[in-house]
Structures are given as C-alpha cells and as structure tokens.
Amino acid sequence: MDRYLKALVCATLLLIFCGARAQALPAAVNTDPARAAVTLPEPANPALPSLILIGDSTVRNGHDDGQGKGAAGQWGWGRPLADYFDPDRINVVNRAVGGLSSRTYLTSGHWQRTLALVKRGDVVVMQFGHNDASPVNDDGRARGTLRGTGEETATIDNLLTGQRETVHTYGWYLRRFIADIRARGATPVICSPVPFKRWDADGKVRRAGADYGGWAAQVARQEKVGFIDLNDLAAGRYDTMGRAAVIALFPQVQPEETVHTNLAGARLNAEIVVAGLRAQGVPPLVAALNEKGRAIAPADDARPVVEANRIGRPADPALPTLFVVGDSTVKSGATNGMVGWGERIAPYFDTAKVNVVNHAIGGRSSRTFYTEGRWNDVLEQMKPGDAVLIQFGHNDGGRIGDPAMKRRASGPGTGPETVDDPRPDGSVERVHTFGWYMARYVADAKAKGATVVLLSPVPHRDRWLSERDFAEFAEWDRRVAAAGGALFGDLTLAVTEGYREVGAATVDGFFADARTHTNDAGARFNAATVVAVLRTLPGDPFRSWLKGR
Template sequence: MKRYLQSLLLFLFCQSFAMAQAPAASPLPAAVNTDPAKAQVVLPEPANPSLPSLVLIGDSTVRNGHDDGQGKGPAGQWGWGNPIANYFDQSKVNVVNRAVGGLSSRTYVTSGHWQRTLALVKKGDVVLMQFGHNDASAINDTSRARGTIRGTGNETEEIDNLLTKQRETVHSYGWYLADYIAQIRAKGATPVVVSLIPRKRWGDDGKVRRNAGDYAGWAREVARRENAGFIDLNELAARRYDEIGRDEVMKLFPLVTPDESVHTNWAGADLNARIVVGGIRALNLHPLVAALNERGRAIPANPPIPASEDDRPVVDSKSVKAEQAANAALPTLHLVGDSTVKSGGASGHIGWGERIAPYFDTARVNVVNHAIGGRSSRTFLTEGRWQRVLDQLKAGDVVLIQFGHNDGGRIGDPAMKGRASGPGTGPETVEDKKPDGTVEQVHTFGWYMARYVQDAKAKGATVVLLSPVPHRDAWQDRRDFENFARWDREVAERHGALFADLTMAITEGYRRIGAGVVDTYFSDARTHTNDAGASFNAQRVVAAVKGLPGGLVDKWLSAQGRQVEASSC
C-alpha cells in the first residue's frame, strides 16, 4: 500500500510538472476591422460593362478587409456583399461590391471612393447603400474623424479636420444618404437604402436590440421621403436571430477575444445576403429579379413589416360633405390639400383651413375648404376631386394648394396606399399595377402641381402653391420638406403661379414661441394639429399670403386679418 501511494504521488507530480512546462493555449485573435488609413483596398469594377450592375456601397459589414476572412476562411469576418453574388447569374448582371471597411456615409465620400464608384454607375444599374455602424463615431478626432450629425436634417457643423488638416462641412447621416440617392438617380440608376445589420446584443426582453430609434429608423425615413426603395435588414435580421435563438446566433459570428458583436462570419454574412435578396424580390427591382439564378429564385420575397406601413390616415370620402360657395356672386378663396388643411376633428385633428375663415370678410369673399385627409397631389386628381373644384372655379378666384405629406413613399408599395407621387418636377412616369390588374401611369409631384396651376389659370383664377406644414419634430434645428418646397417653387416659377414657403413661415413662428408651447399644438406624435395648433397655422398662412406681391387677398381681409403681419417667407 505504501509503495502504491508513493507511485501515485510521483505520477501526479510528473503530470503537474508537465502541465506547468507545456506552452499555454494561444488566446483567440482579437476582432479585426479594416482601417482604410492603413490598408489600401483595391475595389472591383464591373466584369462586363455591357451588362447591368448591382453596385454595393457601405462599410465592413458589407465588405470586410480584402475578401479573405483575414486568412481564417469562413470562420473569419465577412460582409454580406460577398455571398450575395452566389445568388445571381453573373452572365446577366455584374455584382460589384465596392464597400470599404471603416468608412461612414460621410467618409465614403470624402475618401474619394464615392466619386470613383459613381463614375462606374450607368443607366439601368441598381445601387444598394448600407451605412450606420461608423456614423456614430466622433465627428472630429485624430483617429478616423468619420462621424456624422445624428438624424436626417440639414444642419451642418464646420470643422478643421484633425485627421486630414482640411476645412470640412459635416452633414447629417440622412443628408448623406439623400445625396447618394440624388446622384444615383442623376445617372439613370435606381437607389436602394438598406438599414444596418443588427449587433449581437440582446435587450432585457431577451430579444435582439434593433436600431429603429436611430440609424435604421433614419434610413427608413430618408428612403420614404426620397421615394427610394428600402430593405430593412436591421429588423429582418433581428427577427431571424430571435427565431433561431442565442446559441445559434453565436455561430454566425467569429469566435474571437474580445467578443465580436458587429462583424459576421461567412454563415452570418450569407444569412444577411439572403435577406437582402428577399428585399430585392419584394421591391421587384428590375433587372435584378430577372438575373437571379436558381438559388436566388428559391429565396422568397421578404414579408411586409407592419411597422413600415403608412399610418397616415385616409379619410372615407363618404363622410366628408362637399363644400360650396355661400354666395356665388362673390369671389372665392378655395383651399385644396390634405388632413393638415382639413381633418374635421377626427381623433382631435383639425387642419388650418378649418380655422382660417375669421381672417376674411365673408361679405366680400367665400372661403371654401375642399381638402380631405389622406390625399396626395396624385390622388386628389385621380379621385376626381380636382374636377369638382374646377366646376366651381371662376375668374377672379384664388386657390391655395398644399400637398406633400402623403406624396412620399415608393410607388407600387401597398403600404403607401396608392398615393405616392414621383419625386421632382419632370415629365417622367412610373407604372403602378393595381390589385385589380389595372395600370396607372404615376407622374411626378411637380407634374400634378403644374396640372392644377394650368387648369386653374385657364379658368381665370390665381394659384398659390404652399409648401407643407412642418412636422412636430422637424423645425427646431432644420427645415422640413425642403424638396417639396423646392418643387413647388419650380412649378410656380415655370407656370405663372405664386409660391409661399408655409413650412418656414410656421417654423419661424414655432421658433419664437418654443418647443414647450409647440408640443401642446399637436393632437398626435408628429403631423396633425389640435384646435390651438390649427389656429396658429391659419394665422401663419394669412401671414405668408399677405407677404406675396400685389396684395393678392388684402381687399378680402377682415379686421382680424388686417392685424396679421406679413411674412417674408
């Protein structure tokens, strides 16, 4: 027994010694993120310039490093822009992944990558953009200086860039996305905004954290405002993560120290790529859908996301009584627009057109409010409502027209309720196939506004185009509805109408009274005013119209109207 114990002790000692002498296991490699200042990437170009191209721009979650997984194969870091090529027949389309790790929506431009990429874009191409992960970084530092101003507004920050040693004007995240969209469209290509992939992070409710409150939500807002396609990769990937559970999600990311929460491995990149393909199918993007290979065609279109549905109400026309002039012998001030002009008190909403009459002497002029909730410049015409206004118009009348709130969104998207118009003021059209099989040729916002102007002028009436009333959350440090105001102004100048920037006339008033008061003027979170807000906006409409040349309505004003100071907007 004694000999056995001696042998056992000797064995354990030797084992302990051997373990002590053995080299410690190497720690897992740290996460790698491409630094464009240190790694000169060579970006691909279209393999066959005669074919249409799917062009991808973004950060390392779209294309990571040098397309090699940092030498670790499928276990390394990969962006979804790599596996997505496997779902297309590349004899029919080029898949050109020009994303660069470490860049933001701002520095993809300032680094020169966008200029070089845009030179490759041609008519018929589709450009997918996904930024956000790097936009939250510092705006100015000596490391990367890549941050953008939070939100979608037009505010700017002037900096002396500590990294580039150059003077620079920094814009908001949404501004850069909108600028990409405009430049892509100018080349005859189709822009699509993709929200950023979610991080591998869970909330207290056990679900993957979304970014609907910041970069994903801002991406959606810009796409909707600019009438561009949108793929909510952030929400759809998070839903998929929730479905498969935490253990399976861990397998979609590289096993590194510290824990990698942003960049996926090949399996994770492929999951995201499949969601993007599903988004392409849901948007029915030509020519990409026709270029899908068998694997791509096997991926179903992404389901609609309830959160993306257009929650702007459409008023049942049967519940709205058509208004007529009280005295046909008098001239008439006609009001045309949406629910911000006339809501009828539904859910506490009241439009400014319902509170404007006291500013006019009804012994001298009729005030007739033809507006109806939920209509756009497009649907007010196609539903025959404009014709009913024309039937009442006569020489000497004045028509105030305000649309824009319901004109945004993508044509053909059922969530937009068939009311989106095309962006701009040009003659181009887009086909919208209805559920009943009929096809509507949808025009630009400016085309519809020009139609109203021309029709009214032919009747001898004067038209004033008003830019939309601002949203509750878009007046303090930026201007709202910049595009619609510009388009209204262009149409007015081109076709002999008058233009009043009602957006800014109200914004100036809001800034004078402050957010504490303004918040009490709204009956919902963002768009519709209550009685006090409608009364305030009505006064600003009178101020804006009084500021127009020629004293258009001066002779019709009541004592209350004459007391309103003209606005210079």
C-alpha cells in the first residue's frame, strides 16, 4: 500500500509540474503563426470591388481594437483607412497580421486564405519590412527574410516549426504576392514600411531608403506596380511637425514604443496612404472615395502643389461660384516663391455677389486632372448659374508612355484618336487628345448649367519674345469652345502683348524660376490680364460680378 501511495504521489507531482511548465511556456506554441488562431475580416459585400490590405502590426494591430486602451493604444493605419472610402462602393478589408513578415505571411497560410478572397478588379496593398529583419531561424519567431531583392536562398531546418524550409529574399516574397495578385486579375500596390520614432544625428527622422524602404521601391520599379513611399512621406511629415508632436503620435503609456503608433498616428499614416492611392489613379479606388477621402490630395511630384484639403468650398452656397481649374501656373501656393494667377484674381470680384474657388493644382494636365477624380470634385460643387475658368497645356505635351512625362501627356489635337498607355500596375489607360478632355470639361459643366471659359496657357518666360507660345493649344481650345458652346480667351496672346508693353527687363522680374512659374508680381500681372480678357468675352458674362463695372 505504501508503495502504491508513493507511486500515486509521484505521478501527481509529475502532472502538476508538467502542467505548470506548460502554463509557463505558452509562447513556444503560439509564436508559430501557422498555429495562431487569428480571425480576419472578409469582404462585407462580395459583389463590390475590394481594397485588401496585407502586412504586419503597423497595418493591423492585435485585434484591431487598441488593446482596450481606446485611442491611446496601439493602432495600425489599416483601421482608419476605411474612413476615407464609401462602404457602398468598395470593401476595405484589413487582412494584415501582427508579428508576421513577408515570409511568414506566406508560409503560415494567411496569404492563401486571403488570396482566395481576391477577385478581378480588386486592389491589394502590401506593407512588410519591420519583421523581415528578424532572425531567419530560431525557436521564437523564425520570421526573418534574406536581405535584398535577389534570388538568393537559404535552406534551413526551422527550429520553430520543425520543418525544412527554403528562405528567400524580402524582394522575392513581394514578387510572389504581386504575381499571385495579377493572376487573379487584381491590382497590386507596394507600401514601404512606416518609419520608426527614431532620429539621426542631425535631428531628422531615420529613413529606410538603404534597406526595406529602398528594396520595396526597387521591386515596384522592376515589376511596374504602384508604389507608395510611406516611409519617406511619413518621415517628412514628422520632420515638419517636430519631435514633441511626433512623440504624441505614439502611445504615451508606452514611452519606449518606437514602432506602433496610437490612433492619431495611424490616421496620419492612413492619410498618406490615401494620397498615394489617389496618385495611382486606379478607377475603383478613385470612384469609391467619400468626401473625406476626396479632401486628401494625391501624392504629388516635385511640382508646386497646394494640398486639396486646403482648397475651400463656396463661402456662401446661396451665391453663384466662379471656379478656377488648371495647373501650377494657376495655383502654386507660394512654394519656393511661386504664385499662380488664380491666387490673385479674387480681389477683382465682388464677394457679395460671387464666390471664387481655385481648384487648380500643380503638375496636372487636362488628362490627369480628369483621371485623378479632381474634376468630379469640382462638378460636385457646381450648380446652375456658376462659371468655370479652365487653363491647361503646360503639362500636356510630350510623348505618351514616356516615363519622364509622369503619365500626364495627352494626345495632340481635338479628335477622337486614342493611345493605350500601360500603367505600372499592369493595367492600360486609354489616353485621349487634349481636345477630348477639354470637351469633356465643357460638356460636364454646361450640363450643370454653368458658363465655361477655356483659357490658353500663360506663356513661358523664355519664349514670348521670340515666338508665339502655345499656338497649337490656343487653337485647340478655340475649336473645342466653338464646338461645345463655351467661351474662349486667348490668354497666351493677351499676356504676351502685356509683356511687350512693360519690356523684357520687367518681365524677368515676374518669374520665380527659369521659365514657367511666376512670383507674386507676375501672378498679379497675369490675374489683371485674365480679368481684361474676361471683360472682352461676347455677352460680357461676368459684368455683374466684377468690381468697377
């Protein structure tokens, strides 16, 4: 009996010990993402296109609830991203999983389950990198990838899973996702990883251009897919805000946290992603933006740009509105001393009788102002009795398909001819003539009951003296206006004649750069010329709005 009791006691102690040890080491089991019980959302309406996100905890953190700490907790940018889209037009499906790398998102099976939801017309945004720098093989996470974008491999006996595995480079996994997405008829977009809350010796936020940010960009270029440099764009915002403001974007209850933002930081990153997605010009996304999303300016090139969320709406909705549409010669926002004439035209109008709203933005052509959805933003504000001044041409020239033209060149002329322009995401954009886009603006605005004036472009600093600048664009504008029932003003010629009156020495003082953008004095001169042109239009349509009449 004593021997039996001793054996029973020993067995009981062994069970207690094993149970306690099992409770003490749960991480050894749960760190294998293939075994993790993760519930991820699916498209709410499978009939709609979907914007699907894959990535790590900086995209979707934990259970996507701030760990019960509300806005002060850790949040990924994928959660607030949905706030910029209309759920009746698109599903925003955040399938990112915390703790994963590009490698383990694939090997865990999460990618296969996500890919099953991807259909033709969807957009898949991927952001990995933070966890790819981890060890390639250990018994904790075993999630690291080989550095770079090449075809190098390493065969390991995975200490976590117990399986033999061939590990590839970071770039290889991104290319695998891209190939799978394209095979489903969907559009892939790469984001570089969000920056850390860390500063360099010069006080600037550290960038990842030398590793994961740069490698993400390299894959995007190689595969010709859309790319959002979230790392550099967010770091630039951080630098502008200052260190104290950046710290406030991270959980205050965790001052040591350098990777995961709070909800405010997630919202800032989401805005940058929306700006990048708008710049991609993918039709399902542009069409599905809600009012909040349309207020975010597309990520831009180096041209002078005024953010779209700074563009006002009519101050008094009961009054008629004069809208101004164009490029950076119309609105530059004083960037590097550059000012467009549209920024100096309002004082000529009686604000008790009309609103003046300038929707022009730098770097845009007749084509891109239309394809980026900016014209729809104008139309949504337009009503009967309004008017719109439209000036494009500076960015419409060049060869369609030439990367140097940044996909903004339109076709020459006013005819129905088209040219197919392959986009980096693998889709094809059908590009029309300059006149086709201008005619579309005329028809849309007139359907709203508005008066339309097409203005030929202001002349270059280095061409007005020797030749007739923008002669073809002026002729195309004239033809479109005549055919569509709009008004035409030869602003190129009017400004040229004004320049000749004041002389070359004075005109040189009107410019902020070598040939295109005026300074404040030049903008005021051109604005006065625009008003003079308006006063000569048939029927004098602006008579009641202009001061001094």
